Amino acid sequence: MDKTILVVGSVALDSVKTIHGSTNHALGGSAVHFSLSASHFSPVKMVGCVGEDFPPQFRKFLKRRNICQQGIEVMPGKTFHWVGRYDRDYKNAETIATELNVFQQFKPKLNGDHARCGVLFLANIDPDLQRGVLEQMGKPRLVACDTMNYWISLKKQSLLKLLKKVDMLFVNEEEARQLTGEYNLIKAARLIMKMGPKGIIVKRGDAGAMLFFKDNVLSVPAHPIEKVVDPTGAGDTFAGGFMGYLAAAPDWKNFDVIRRAMSYGTVMSSFSVEDFSVKRVGGISKKEICARYGKYVDALHIK
Amino acid sequence: MDKTILVVGSVALDSVKTIHGSTNHALGGSAVHFSLSASHFSPVKMVGCVGEDFPPQFRKFLKRRNICQQGIEVMPGKTFHWVGRYDRDYKNAETIATELNVFQQFKPKLNGDHARCGVLFLANIDPDLQRGVLEQMGKPRLVACDTMNYWISLKKQSLLKLLKKVDMLFVNEEEARQLTGEYNLIKAARLIMKMGPKGIIVKRGDAGAMLFFKDNVLSVPAHPIEKVVDPTGAGDTFAGGFMGYLAAAPDWKNFDVIRRAMSYGTVMSSFSVEDFSVKRVGGISKKEICARYGKYVDALHIK
Numbered sequence: 001m002d003k004t005i006l007v008v009g010s011v012a013l014d015s016v017k018t019i020h021g022s023t024n025h026a027l028g029g030s031a032v033h034f035s036l037s038a039s040h041f042s043p044v045k046m047v048g049c050v051g052e053d054f055p056p057q058f059r060k061f062l063k064r065r066n067i068c069q070q071g072i073e074v075m076p077g078k079t080f081h082w083v084g085r086y087d088r089d090y091k092n093a094e095t096i097a098t099e100l101n102v103f104q105q106f107k108p109k110l111n112g113d114h115a116r117c118g119v120l121f122l123a124n125i126d127p128d129l130q131r132g133v134l135e136q137m138g139k140p141r142l143v144a145c146d147t148m149n150y151w152i153s154l155k156k157q158s159l160l161k162l163l164k165k166v167d168m169l170f171v172n173e174e175e176a177r178q179l180t181g182e183y184n185l186i187k188a189a190r191l192i193m194k195m196g197p198k199g200i201i202v203k204r205g206d207a208g209a210m211l212f213f214k215d216n217v218l219s220v221p222a223h224p225i226e227k228v229v230d231p232t233g234a235g236d237t238f239a240g241g242f243m244g245y246l247a248a249a250p251d252w253k254n255f256d257v258i259r260r261a262m263s264y265g266t267v268m269s270s271f272s273v274e275d276f277s278v279k280r281v282g283g284i285s286k287k288e289i290c291a292r293y294g295k296y297v298d299a300l301h302i303k
Numbered sequence: 304m305d306k307t308i309l310v311v312g313s314v315a316l317d318s319v320k321t322i323h324g325s326t327n328h329a330l331g332g333s334a335v336h337f338s339l340s341a342s343h344f345s346p347v348k349m350v351g352c353v354g355e356d357f358p359p360q361f362r363k364f365l366k367r368r369n370i371c372q373q374g375i376e377v378m379p380g381k382t383f384h385w386v387g388r389y390d391r392d393y394k395n396a397e398t399i400a401t402e403l404n405v406f407q408q409f410k411p412k413l414n415g416d417h418a419r420c421g422v423l424f425l426a427n428i429d430p431d432l433q434r435g436v437l438e439q440m441g442k443p444r445l446v447a448c449d450t451m452n453y454w455i456s457l458k459k460q461s462l463l464k465l466l467k468k469v470d471m472l473f474v475n476e477e478e479a480r481q482l483t484g485e486y487n488l489i490k491a492a493r494l495i496m497k498m499g500p501k502g503i504i505v506k507r508g509d510a511g512a513m514l515f516f517k518d519n520v521l522s523v524p525a526h527p528i529e530k531v532v533d534p535t536g537a538g539d540t541f542a543g544g545f546m547g548y549l550a551a552a553p554d555w556k557n558f559d560v561i562r563r564a565m566s567y568g569t570v571m572s573s574f575s576v577e578d579f580s581v582k583r584v585g586g587i588s589k590k591e592i593c594a595r596y597g598k599y600v601d602a603l604h605i606k
Contacts, residue, residue, distance in 0.1 A: 088486050183391050186529045207510030208524055218602050219524035221511055226489045259605050299521050300603040302562050 001141070002118030004043040005247045007031050008108050008133050009123025009146075009236075011048040011072060012080040014277060019088050020229045026277035027058045029080065030123035030146065033233030036281045037240025037268045038121075039065040040289060042247040045114055047071035047133070051078040051102045061282055071114055075102040090231045090273075091205065110136040119247040122166070123236060124148050127159040134165055142252050144168035144243055146236070152178045164196040170239050172203050185210060186217060199258070201242065201265075203235045211262050216255055220262050223270035223296050230276045234269045237281055241268030267293045304444070305421030307346045308550045310334050311411050311436050312426025312449075312539075314351040314375060315383040317580060322391050323532045329580035330361045332383065333426035333449070336536030339584045340543025340571045341424075342368040343592055345550040348417055350374035350436070354381040354405045364585055374417055378405040393534045393576075394508065413439040422550040425469070426539060427451050430462040437468055445555050447471035447546055449539070455481045467499040473542050475506050488513060489520060502561070504545065504568075506538045514565050519558055523565050526573035526599050533579045537572045540584055544571030570596045 014028030035044045045068040052074060062069055080103035083096040108129060115138045122130040122145035130145055137143075143166045151159055152175060159179075163169065169192060177183055180191040189200045189212035199213040208221040242265035246252040249261075267289060274280045317331030338347045348371040355377060365372055383406035386399040411432060418441045425433040425448035433448055440446075446469045454462050455478060462482075466472065472495060480486055483494040492503045492515035502516040509531075511524040545568035549555040552564075570592060577583045 184529060184531070186527055204510070207507070208522075210527065217527050219511075219527050220603070221522035221524045224489055224513065224520050224522050226487060228487070256606050259602075263605050297605045299562075300523070300605060302566050302600045302603060303559050 005119040006117035007121045008047040015083045017085045033236035034240040037237040038244030041244030049073045077102045146170040168199040169197040237272035238265040238269040241265040307420045308422040309420035310424045311350040318386045320388045336539035337543040340540040341547030344547030352376045380405045449473040471502040472500040540575035541568040541572035544568040
């Protein structure tokens with residue numbers, strides 16, 4: 001059983017402002033947040049693209065977590081740059097600028113090692129590209145994907161074709177509603193399952209996350225954090241913890257395994273918001289993860 | 304140890320419209336929702352007021368749950384009537400009319416039986432009246448109160464005097480922030496504790512609830528409900544389940560007991576939203592409560 005996760009998504013430079021400070025061209029992007037989080041549980045290979053300006057120290061940062069960067073293509077031009085701002089409530093990111101740069105030309109190309117990975121995570125990119133990746137893969141035993149409101153509006157048919165072939169879908173509340181036209185999340189999840197996925201994870205920010213898997217429904221709270229510094233990438237970090245744990249498990253379809261994966265996802269995302277960019281998740285120790293996981297799980301064990 | 308809970312609050316007639324239908328002068332009010340919920344766990348005595356129009360069948364409905372109504376004063380005029388509407392997302396109630404009627408003259412008067420109750424719940428009324436009730440009490444071993452944005456704005460000093468004397472405070476997120484000027488809920492709860500209460504329960508609607516008790520922080524999810532019909536009174540129903548369970552426990556300050564109380568509060572409020580008015584909570588069986596509690600607690604026991 002191959003435990004390696006292939007992740008395909010964005011590698012970005014983020015300039016973010018929150019009430020606790022700001023960053024300028026810090027390491028970001030969905031594939032990056034996911035990979036750093038997942039790397040604490042399973043081997044990770046990234047597929048993405050950067051411009052010639054991508055700083056070597058960010059390469060080193062990813063390397064320290066043993067993330068395979070062979071699939072990161074260097075293209076002429078600049079790296080994807082996102083400029084955003086969060087209000088005090090951190091509920092919505094205000095995008096000030098999105099400079100797609102080389103990311104506009106991104107067309108994921110997999111090599112033989114990539115295609116043989118046992119687990120695939122398709123981070124939020126154009127569903128046509130996501131499908132292109134899936135076609136290049138061998139026979140992964142677990143395929144998950146993320147998406148966003150933009151693709152649900154503009155490329156719904158393409159997304160629906162993709163969903164037929166994925167095991168797990170990550171969405172937020174609004175996306176679940178937009179995709180189905182159903183307001184209630186239980187009903188929405190049931191409708192999404194009819195589109196293909198066996199499992200739906202609804203990310204709810206500080207309200208935690210919900211999991212729908214076959215007939216099971218599980219709602220878990222967020223781990224309360226006293227100082228939220230930067231929520232950028234929290235969703236991808238959640239997905240990284242979740243998928244990283246599942247990839248390492250002998251049977252990812254076991255519901256006890258999936259419940260633990262939800263808890264690891266929650267714990268990893270709680271770390272991610274404690275500092276800007278990927279500082280916290282990139283530098284964290286296994287011991288810190290286990291300690292918070294234990295605390296989280298124990299608190300919910302109502303005796 | 305006396306397990307009887309005295310609750311002081313509103314008895315109302317509610318006319319509510321939601322996407323699933325409407326009610327016209329249905330049984331409502333904070334003291335009613337609280338009492339019906341708490342009555343499944345402990346004996347309850349109500350103090351409140353109604354007008355001459357208060358329907359006898361509502362008296363019977365409360366009597367069926369063995370709720371003592373001696374403290375419900377009948378005053379000349381009409382019963383408090385609230386007219387409201389919820390949007391599809393059920394997040395905010397839109398008040399169409401508030402006819403206070405006899406409730407404007409409400410001045411809670413306790414008899415000897417009331418004053419001897421071991422547990423007191425001060426539902427959301429004017430903090431001056433809440434303090435007046437507390438002064439009439441003997442020595443209750445547990446005092447909890449609820450409040451609202453209106454009193455925090457208009458009678459903060461009076462509320463602060465009250466908080467010095469209560470063990471547990473129920474608030475929602477906005478109220479916690481308004482009371483302290485602190486956005487983060489952990490920090491806000493810590494500031495509120497300095498005002499007097501040992502414990503703070505932050506009700507978060509479909510995001511569940513948070514508990515702060517001494518050094519402990521616990522966040523619990525809501526029990527997912529497939530068809531939310533009417534959220535009116537869900538907060539008071541939560542408080543009823545929570546306080547009802549604590550009142551029956553030998554040591555309410557034990558954190559395991561408090562965690563179970565949070566779960567019973569969650570479960571009771573999940574029932575309350577499944578039908579209009581108090582239909583569901585008033586008619587529910589102990590067996591149904593235990594079944595859902597078991598399901599809720601088991602799902603959160605991550606193994």
